[in-house]
Amino acid sequence: xxxxxxxxxxxxxxxxxxxxxxxxxxxxxxxxxxxxxxxxxxxxxxxxxxxxxxxxxxxxxxxxxxxxxxxxxxxxxxxxxxxxxxxxxxxxxxxxxxxxxxxxxxxxxxxxxxxxxxxxxxxxxxxxxxxxxxxxxxxxxxxxxxxxxxxxxxxxxxxxxxxxxxxxxxxxxxxxxxxxxxxxxxxxxxxxxxxxxxxxxxxxxxxxxxxxxxxxxxxxxxxxxxxxxxxxxxxxxxxxxxxxxxxxxxxxxxxxxxxxxxxxxxxxxxxxxxxxxxxxxxxxxxxxxxxxxxxxxxxxxxxxxxxxxxxxxxxxxxxxxxxxxxxxxxxxxxxxxxxxxxxxxxxxxxxxxxxxxxxxxxxxxx
Numbered sequence: 447x448x449x450x451x452x453x454x455x456x457x458x459x460x461x462x463x464x465x466x467x468x469x470x471x472x473x474x475x476x477x478x479x480x481x482x483x484x485x486x487x488x489x490x491x492x493x494x495x496x497x498x499x500x501x502x503x504x505x506x507x508x509x510x511x512x513x514x515x516x517x518x519x520x521x522x523x524x525x526x527x528x529x530x531x532x533x534x535x536x537x538x539x540x541x542x543x544x545x546x547x548x549x550x551x552x553x554x555x556x557x558x559x560x561x562x563x564x565x566x567x568x569x570x571x572x573x574x575x576x577x578x579x580x581x582x583x584x585x586x587x588x589x590x591x592x593x594x595x596x597x598x599x600x601x602x603x604x605x606x607x608x609x610x611x612x613x614x615x616x617x618x619x620x621x622x623x624x625x626x627x628x629x630x631x632x633x634x635x636x637x638x639x640x641x642x643x644x645x646x647x648x649x650x651x652x653x654x655x656x657x658x659x660x661x662x663x664x665x666x667x668x669x670x671x672x673x674x675x676x677x678x679x680x681x682x683x684x685x686x687x688x689x690x691x692x693x694x695x696x697x698x699x700x701x702x703x704x705x706x707x708x709x710x711x712x713x714x715x716x717x718x719x720x721x722x723x724x725x726x727x728x729x730x731x732x733x734x735x736x737x738x739x740x741x742x743x744x745x746x747x748x749x750x751x752x753x754x755x756x757x758x759x760x761x762x763x764x765x766x767x768x769x770x771x772x773x774x775x776x777x778x779x780x781x782x783x784x785x786x787x788x789x790x791x792x793x794x795x796x797x798x799x800x801x802x803x804x805x806x807x808x809x810x811x812x
Contacts, residue, residue, distance in 0.1 A: 457800065516760050
């Protein structure tokens with residue numbers, strides 16, 4: 447007797463929803479047990495978490511602004527990863543590509559303090575996209591030319607970029623213009639006003655332009671994949687590269703083009719975040735490269751699904767940080783622990799909703 451996994455073919459949408467709800471319920475119960483062990487009222491904590499601290503907040507507009515600072519890079523990164531995943535090119539280098547985009551765009555911000563605001567933001571975006579895009583293009587070239595493992599190659603980019611930005615942040619030297627000159631200890635410099643993300647004032651709420659652009663990007667990617675020839679080619683390559691070649695498609699060209707777009711979009715997210723945060727830091731990614739993989743997976747690479755999943759996970763992440771800050775007995779890592787429990791439970795629910803374990807009888811051929 448043996449066991450093997452079989453994909454469910456008759457699963458209904460409402461059944462999948464029940465699995466997800468059950469996974470979330472289990473994770474919240476586990477979280478409540480942990481909170482109770484720390485002598486914290488789980489109901490109050492969850493209220494603050496799911497409302498992101500808006501209830502009773504004297505400055506709700508600032509809370510919403512900070513939420514979108516987290517939501518924008520996660521959505522753009524998730525959309526970018528979905529592009530490469532659709533053609534089964536496993537781009538795991540979102541963290542590194544994000545850092546490259548943020549770091550290279552900050553060069554423009556720090557070296558051009560007196561440039562026109564529109565021009566400097568445009569150059570920051572272009573610089574971040576180009577350098578990050580070239581990184582993705584190089585990995586795609588290695589894949590198409592030498593059949594290298596793209597998972598390992600993109601993964602290594604994460605650590606290279608991370609250690610580069612840490613080295614810059616910890617090294618006080620004459621050449622290091624990324625740091626403040628007036629600080630004894632190494633500290634990243636802040637951008638001048640011209641390099642900071644502009645906004646529209648709506649009743650005291652500052653709607654940053656990056657939010658508007660992100661909505662347009664999401665619509666553009668949806669249209670690109672659904673109604674353009676290049677988007678159709680990505681789907682065909684993802685289904686079967688042999689079929690794509692048989693149909694006369696240049697598979698290598700499609701891989702190179704798509705990977706450049708994917709990495710460039712992540713670089714754009716990095717440039718947006720650097721401008722919105724008025725600077726860079728060693729933890730500027732907020733793990734969006736890793737979380738974006740989860741978002742893309744949970745949404746089944748559906749663009750509308752990615753928008754919804756990014757929004758919900760951003761609420762979870764931001765709400766956890768806000769709620770944890772209100773309780774002295776919780777350290778900064780509890781929010782990450784609770785997020786991990788919830789995301790793991792949802793992924794487990796997704797697996798159980800789509801697969802079942804079947805007992806297989808071994809036949810005796812003797």
